[in-house]
Structures are given as C-alpha cells and as structure tokens.
Amino acid sequence: MLTPLITEIQRFCLHDGPGIRTTIFVKGCPLHCPWCHNPENINPKQEFYYHASKCSNCGQCLTACPSGVDNPEHDDCIGKTTDRSHCTSCFQCVSACRFGARETVGKFISIESIVQEAVSDRIFYQHSGGGVTVSGGEPLMYPEFTRDLTYRLKVKENVHVAIETSLFAEWHNIEPLLKYVDLFIVDIKTPDPQKHQHVIGGSLHKILSNLERLLEARATVRTHLPIIPGINDTSQDFEAYAEYLGQFANQLSGVDILPYHSYATGKYVQLGRSYQYLGVPDLPAQQLTPLVNALRQQGIREITLGGMVGSSPAVENVAGTRSLKPRRDYFSRPVYSPQGRGVVVTQR
Ligand SMILES: C[S@@+](CC[C@H](N)C(=O)[O-])C[C@H]1O[C@@H](n2cnc3c(N)ncnc32)[C@H](O)[C@@H]1O
Numbered sequence: 001m002l003t004p005l006i007t008e009i010q011r012f013c014l015h016d017g018p019g020i021r022t023t024i025f026v027k028g029c030p031l032h033c034p035w036c037h038n039p040e041n042i043n044p045k046q047e048f049y050y051h052a053s054k055c056s057n058c059g060q061c062l063t064a065c066p067s068g069v070d071n072p073e074h075d076d077c078i079g080k081t082t083d084r085s086h087c088t089s090c091f092q093c094v095s096a097c098r099f100g101a102r103e104t105v106g107k108f109i110s111i112e113s114i115v116q117e118a119v120s121d122r123i124f125y126q127h128s129g130g131g132v133t134v135s136g137g138e139p140l141m142y143p144e145f146t147r148d149l150t151y152r153l154k155v156k157e158n159v160h161v162a163i164e165t166s167l168f169a170e171w172h173n174i175e176p177l178l179k180y181v182d183l184f185i186v187d188i189k190t191p192d193p194q195k196h197q198h199v200i201g202g203s204l205h206k207i208l209s210n211l212e213r214l215l216e217a218r219a220t221v222r223t224h225l226p227i228i229p230g231i232n233d234t235s236q237d238f239e240a241y242a243e244y245l246g247q248f249a250n251q252l253s254g255v256d257i258l259p260y261h262s263y264a265t266g267k268y269v270q271l272g273r274s275y276q277y278l279g280v281p282d283l284p285a286q287q288l289t290p291l292v293n294a295l296r297q298q299g300i301r302e303i304t305l306g307g308m309v310g311s312s313p314a315v316e317n318v319a320g321t322r323s324l325k326p327r328r329d330y331f332s333r334p335v336y337s338p339q340g341r342g343v344v345v346t347q348r
Pocket residue numbers: 029035036037038135136137138139164165166186187224225226227258259260261262
C-alpha cells in the first residue's frame with residue numbers, strides 16, 4: 001500500500017465541511033495549481049521549512065550539509081534562497097540547527113494513530129454535526145490508504161467523513177469510497193479544458209466524468225470553485241460554471257465559492273520555492289456577486305462564499321455578499337470575514 005506522509009492533523013477546523021472537524025492533510029498531489037495554498041502538500045516527499053525569524057546565522061547547517069551548499073560560491077545559508085537544486089533531502093542541516101530554524105515537513109503516521117487522534121474529538125463532532133475530513137494534497141493519490149482510513153472512521157468509529165478532492169483519479173479508486181464517505185467536496189478549478197491541462201496539468205474531462213458518476217451513484221457532493229485572478233474570474237468563466245453545474249442543481253448539495261487568497265505566500269518562501277502569484281491581491285468577495293447570481297439563476301440549492309462554517313451549513317442566510325456580519329462560532333468567538341469566508345449567501 002502506498003502510504004502518504006502526513007503534514008498535519010488539524011483539529012477544530014471550521015471550513016472543511018459541516019460542523020467542527022479534524023482535517024487530515026496528506027502530502028502529495030498529481031496536479032500543480034500555481035496558486036495552491038498548501039504548497040507543502042504537493043511534493044509527496046519530505047522537505048524542510050526554513051524559518052528566517054529563528055535563524056541566528058550561526059552557519060552550522062552549512063557545515064553539516066554534504067551536498068556542496070557550503071561551497072564558497074554559496075555565500076549564504078541555503079534556507080534563505082529559493083534555489084534548493086543541490087539539496088538531496090538528507091536533512092542533516094535540520095539536525096544541525098539548534099535554533100529550530102529548520103523543520104522537516106511531513107511524517108509517516110500509522111492509520112491507527114490518525115484514527116485515534118481524530119476520534120478524540122468525537123464529542124465536538126456530535127455536538128456540532130462535524131466529523132473528519134481527509135484533504136491534502138490529494139487523498140486519491142493514495143487510494144488504498146484513503147479507503148482504509150475512511151473505512152475505519154466510518155464503519156468502525158461511526159463518524160461523519162468528508163473528503164476534499166480534485167477527483168483527478170481513476171474511477172475504480174473512487175467507487176469503493178462511496179460506502180465510507182458521507183460528503184465529497186470536489187474542486188473544479190476552471191471550466192476550460194485547455195487551461196486545465198496546461199496550467200494545472202490534468203484532464204478536466206476525467207474530473208467531470210468522475211463528478212457525474214458520483215452524482216449518478218447518489219453520493220452527497222458539494223463543489224468548490226476557487227476563483228483565481230487571470231484563471232477563471234471572467235464573466236464567461238462564471239457563465240460556463242453556472243451552465244455546467246445548473247444541470248445538476250437538484251443533485252448537488254451546494255456550491256462553495258472560494259475567492260483567491262494569498263496567505264500561503266510565506267510557506268512558499270519557507271519551502272524555498274518561488275510563488276507565481278507573488279503580489280497578486282486577495283480577491284474581494286464583492287467581485288463574485290455575478291457568479292453568485294449566475295449560480296442562483298440555475299437553481300443551485302446552496303451557495304456560500306468561502307465554504308461551510310460552524311455548527312451547521314444553514315448557519316445564516318445573508319441576503320447579499322455585501323452584508324457581511326461578524327458571526328459567532330462554536331466557542332462564541334466572533335468570526336470576522338473580510339472576504340465573506342463561510343457566509344451562506346443563498347439557500348433554497
Ligand atoms: C489545497 S486543496 C486540497 C484538496 C484537493 N487537492 C483539491 O484541490 O480540492 C483544498 C482547497 O483549497 C482551495 N485552494 C487552494 N489554493 C487556494 C487559494 N490560493 N485561494 C483559495 N482557495 C484555494 C482549493 O481550490 C481546494 O478547494
């Protein structure tokens with residue numbers, strides 16, 4: 001069985017499905033969305049973060065590195081650069097660093113341990129209608145692992161299971177999950193097949209065919225539409241999305257519009273990678289009103305800006321994208337949302 005490295009088991013998540021959830025992030029993805037806010041989950045292998053704020057410039061990592069990064073032509077700590085082309089991922093620099101400025105990303109955790117950690121928050125799931133979400137990276141890159149994990153969570157532990165996926169996978173690896181996954185959250189990154197192939201690196205046809213098969217099988221499905229400047233933010237894109245999804249208005253449980261945000265910029269730097277969207281401002285939620293209207297006209301059951309939040313998807317019914325109010329989450333902390341994150345804008 002191909003087993004993924006895990007980058008995080010994140011508790012008390014409010015944006016990855018209904019209620020309070022634990023989200024499990026697997027490392028590895030067959031696609032490469034250049035705006036991805038989880039860049040640490042794209043490469044399936046272990047990497048390291050370099051935390052500049054903790055670095056004392058002691059140079060121990062350079063001395064420890066066997067791969068020539070302490071060669072005189074490299075006059076600086078490799079962690080500070082975006083060029084790790086000489087790096088062989090031996091992580092001797094991580095061991096050498098006494099200041100915690102270098103940190104490995106991704107570790108193997110047994111399915112038993114993942115399940116144990118996830119079910120420790122069962123009480124919160126029960127009170128909020130939450131559960132566990134498998135995300136990443138791409139869970140379907142590890143079909144047997146995901147099948148085994150969701151089987152144990154659903155059948156043995158009886159918790160609500162969601163999966164966040166691109167659906168870029170073979171149907172025979174998706175079908176077995178129908179028994180164990182309560183909610184499929186499916187990302188449609190552009191309605192344009194050519195752009196999908198060239199920018200993201202996978203077939204849109206395969207993804208949509210899998211989506212339609214899930215709907216035929218009567219799975220519970222929401223779609224995520226990440227709206228990315230220069231990729232899928234024109235009125236033609238919005239119309240294409242609405243026209244396609246409108247065919248399934250009665251079958252989809254909802255559509256979540258995710259405005260582009262740049263909060264992962266720092267992670268790209270820490271991973272020593274360049275970020276193609278550097279300087280691109282976050283997309284204001286107001287700009288997405290035409291998409292909301294186009295989807296609404298097609299009769300989509302529920303539309304949110306930013307995804308589901310809190311104890312129930314039906315948390316609040318806000319008439320328009322402008323009337324964004326602070327809300328209260330499960331622990332009565334106000335949830336302010338400049339982008340309209342998690343606001344249900346329409347429900348039928
Ligand atoms: C990181 S992906 C992981 C799961 C799966 N690989 C997928 O693409 O759905 C989780 C969600 O984050 C969204 N996302 C990624 N980068 C984003 C960004 N910069 N702004 C807004 N949403 C983003 C994706 O569109 C997807 O809905």
